[in-house]
Amino acid sequence: MLKLDALMMDENELKKEADTAEDVSIINCLGQRYLGCARKKGHMLLSGTPGNGLASYLDGARIDVDGNVQDAVADTMNSGLVTIHGSAGDALCYAMRGGRVFVSGNAGYRAGVHMKAYKDKQSLLIIGGTAGSFLGEYLAGGTIIVLGLNKGDDSPLTGFFCGNGMYAGTIYIRSRVKPVNLSDTLSWSVMSEMEKQEELVPLLSDYVKIFSLSLDAVLAGTFARIRADSSKISKQLYAAV
Amino acid sequence: MKKEGEVRIPSGCAVCGIFARDGRSINGEVIARSIALMRNRSNGLGGGFAGYGIYPQYKDYYAVHIFYDSLKSREECERFLDSHFDIINLSKIPVRQIESITDAPLIWRYFVSPLVHKIQDSQLDENEYTARCMIRINNQIDGAYVFSCGKNMGVFKAVGYPEDVARFYRLEDYSGYAWTAHGRYPTNTPGWWGGAHPFALLDLSVVHNGEISSYDANRRAVEMYGYSCNLLTDTEVITYILDYLTRKEGLTLEECANVIAAPFWSTIALKDRDEADRLSYLRKMYSSFLITGPFSILVGFTGGMMALNDRLKLRSLVVGEKGSTTYFSSEEAAIRAVEPELDRVWAPAGGQPVIVTLDEGVCV
């Protein structure tokens, strides 16, 4: 594995050098942008605080970050895996189409806006802590899970306007507390034990392994599912002249 | 090409700030290193700093920083200053020649105190008198532009990247308990130093990231109260709104935040009754000061600093804490650049101000 120290070189040099190897580890990241952008193969290990646009258009590679990440991570990601051992800034996974993003800590505003799914591409975002406002806005497919492990299942785990305008996909929240202002075009249903086993176990199994958590302990909490209720979406929005 | 103020220039930006609650002095070099990390949020067309507690030897005098286009404008301005203030000290602000900083105006600094009989004649308080005099210089003396006029604080700004601006002004020669910094990304070339940020009035200084969509509604509202928005920038109008609300209406900074980044009605409805009443009152009373569109601002004032995002949090803003120092920045990395080991780091929610002040008993 190629080992690089971000303190020792400038941003462009660093990225050029990182592109020369499939597997690369970079220490002391500090705001360098677009690391792992559109990367197809191999493994990238980052420590420090990488900059905005990390893993955008990611196309198959795996990226592990030991630390917090900033804004616009996994933007329009297509496939691969990103694990963040820390928290994420705003606009995480915007328009992500496929692959998986695992965050151990919190996510900022607008996580998972317009995430989608297409054929075998099923995007998955799992947030270990809480999420800011506008989580999963316009959700068009794929899955978002908010675990709130730092909160417990009797707390609200999202900010305002969760899932506004979503029309497909699913948001799972490990809490019995419904997000405030949840739009009336969305359904909120607390899951049975069987549903948890069937739907959540396949989604969570890799996540708990990566972050060394107990699957049983995670599943022990109350989970609820948010989906679009197509019967409540207004039909007569437009009128032809 | 039109100068800033004749045309409205939208800008994106980077902001950061450092505040020592224990009042200890932080060298200007530190804030310069922090903002330098966010170079790609600026485009070299504006950078600047505001430092608080940097003039302890003259802390009872207004420190007036002025750009002059010509010797003639300097002479005219000094005549005006002389007839309205006691000038305790005047000098050129020391600068270092930097290749990337060009077209520098004449940059002068004055420590002044209002003439007592003039204040009495004007029936104004000292601050209002000084503010009006400075606004008059900017409006009426061709080629003179006051860009800083608070006590024991100063703004340093230029057209250039912020780290170059710091070297140009020899920022390492100044130390203070609070600093804010700004790197500007205007959409076209202003080419005029007055348009760089921070923007300041008396000891209130603002750095801002974003472009607000309510600009003209806010401008026309604040101009009703005697302000004149000459630069047509968001920062200018935000500064005037805050000055009006705090100094003339007596609102607290938190109340100001509830006005300019007011919660949605749907959010207010969720609050308990007293709080809902308070928030509705502020929203209704000062409805024309609601600021919409993206902004994150850092407001510096004597003894404190406030960070605030728009109510949708359309711009990023991170706060870090280490011991008695609080850091603010558009990006976490810029904080880590000067303090890698933070006790705590978080992103405040939209519309929720983070206000820090000097610890009780600390004098600066």
Add this chain to the structure above:
Amino acid sequence: MNNFSRFRINLRKEDCISCRSCVKQCSFNAISWNEETKSLVFNHAGCTDCQRCVSFCPRGALFITRNENTFAPHSLYTEKVLRELFIQSETGGVLLSSMGSPAEKVPVYFDHLLLNASQVTNPSIDPLREPMETRTFLGRRPAHAQRGTDGKLVNNLLPHLDLQTPILFSAMSYGAVSLNVQKALARAAEKLGTYFNCGEGGLHESLYRYSANTIVQVASGRFGVHETYLNSASAIEIKIGQGAKPGIGGHLTGAKIIGDVSATRMVPEGVDAISPAPHHDIYSIEDLRQLVSSLKEATGYRKPVIVKVAAVHNIAPIASGIARSGADIIAIDGFRGGTGAAPMRIRDNVGLPIELAVAVVDQRLRDERIRNQVSIIASGGIRCSTDVVKALALGADAVSIGTAALCALGCHLCASCSSGKCAWGLATQNPELVKRLDPDQGADNLVRLVSAWTREIKEIMGGMGINSIEALKGNRLALRAVGLNEKELEILGVRYGGE
């Protein structure tokens, strides 16, 4: 002269099934049935092109056209001018007209203003998914905030109106329109969270239950004004003037003062109801203050007082005077404001377009530092959601709509309101015609119309990156002008497109 008709009624005979629906629907006696010939007979001169017969013809067999007959073309003495000369020489009467002025040479400034949108430098907002606020407050604000001894802010706001959307229904009196029209307006206002205005003809008892959505009017005739009336509303409007007829009073003929109209106006049946041109207790601005205060006194200072004026040349100082008279809201009705009946020469020649009036009033009140203390309602030719947005960006707090609302109830602008024969059952008291409007269906139409506009307003605001209506108010940078001269730009306070 004068068998001249403006329109012709045409029939596609092959489609007609002789159902005689058109005969029944026509309230102007323009269509009758000849039993002998078993055919329709048309009296073209009676036709107003109200489209009632066309709308109700089950086979689409009828259509109305302009009369093809042409007078000798003359650019100065047009057909319209000649017609008016003939009518006046025949009748000796003042020409009477209905609906807002169609004067072609007076610019519709709304159509010269273009709106802005966000691109890159700040984000546009999708109103279907993100919060978008159109809630509007109208009323007086105190000059300064106030704190109690505990340091907490004191709620020193005065009574105000609370609208979910910045659109109200304009004043239309019972008498000028039918009770069913007012019922439809009241029900729609309730559903929409806005206000209807009962006009100067009093408030029918059946409408008292809508008091939370009612504005009552006090005009120079003071018809139906009494303590219960004043207290059955959320606000009281003093009507000084109307855009269609500034400086002119009103005259509801005795023929319309029948039954409940008489009872509601408290005027004996069959007696004309005259609204004097001025309020004879207001000959000067300080008298206005007296009326504002007495109304507040009568209602325990619980209701905001609106003063409605027509937009005239010196509207700016007039508005300033009104603001200083203690009024909470100024309603300005522009040149194109509608009317049931107004002298045509007045309607088409007196006053100012609402766009100019709002612009100068807003700026004047700002110059005098009192803009924040009063609200402005603009009316007179608000035809669509973009007119609303433009009026707000010029400086209005809200608009009110009359004609557009009537259209939602069926009006086709035939402009025969003063005849009392309205075929759509709106501007009439004829019980047979009044029945034609179902107030519930009418209310539904109004709700749909205003909801659609509100949605469009949100869409436009979202495009500009504005998510609350207060950020639009007076935001003139949201506007650019095309096809206007420098003076017009200066008065509107708007830059030219591309600037």
